Amino acid sequence: MAEFGLKKSFGIDNGELDGLRPQECFVLGYELAEIDALLLRPGAIDRPVHTQNRDRILQSCKEARRPCELKWLPGDVSESWQRLLVPEMERTNDQSTGL
Numbered sequence: 522m523a524e525f526g527l528k529k530s531f532g533i534d535n536g537e538l539d540g541l542r543p544q545e546c547f548v549l550g551y552e553l554a555e556i557d558a559l560l561l562r563p564g565a566i567d568r569p570v571h572t573q574n575r576d577r578i579l580q581s582c583k584e585a586r587r588p589c590e591l592k593w594l595p596g597d598v599s600e601s602w603q604r605l606l607v608p609e610m611e612r613t614n615d616q617s618t619g620l
Contacts, residue, residue, distance in 0.1 A: 541573075549574050553581065556605070560585035566607035569594060578605060 538546050549571060556578055559566050566589075570578055575591060582589040587610065591603040 545573075549577075553577050557581050557585075560587050560607070563610035563612070565609040566605055568605055569602045570605045572601055572603050575603065582607065 538549075541549075552571060552574055556566075556570070556574075560581060570591070579589065579591070587607050590606045592606065593600065594602045594604055
């Protein structure tokens with residue numbers, strides 16, 4: 522049996538997930554966990570994300586001290602998706618020398 526542990530608050534104290542099916546909640550949680558893992562890596566991020574995760578993703582980027590931008594996907598009349606853009610992490614002298 523797999524065990525799942527909450528790594529950080531999902532920010533759902535005010536009924537933000539009310540009305541969503543358990544499968545939808547799982548997808549949003551999985552997406553946020555993926556974004557959190559990507560933010561730990563120095564590479565750029567360019568991917569679609571659910572708009573229902575917008576505030577949580579912005580908070581994750583803020584906590585990771587990574588600038589980000591969310592743009593509406595062209596042609597998506599549902600307004601269910603946004604494009605997350607996070608530039609590559611700048612290297613410091615310590616990172617470039619391995620110290």
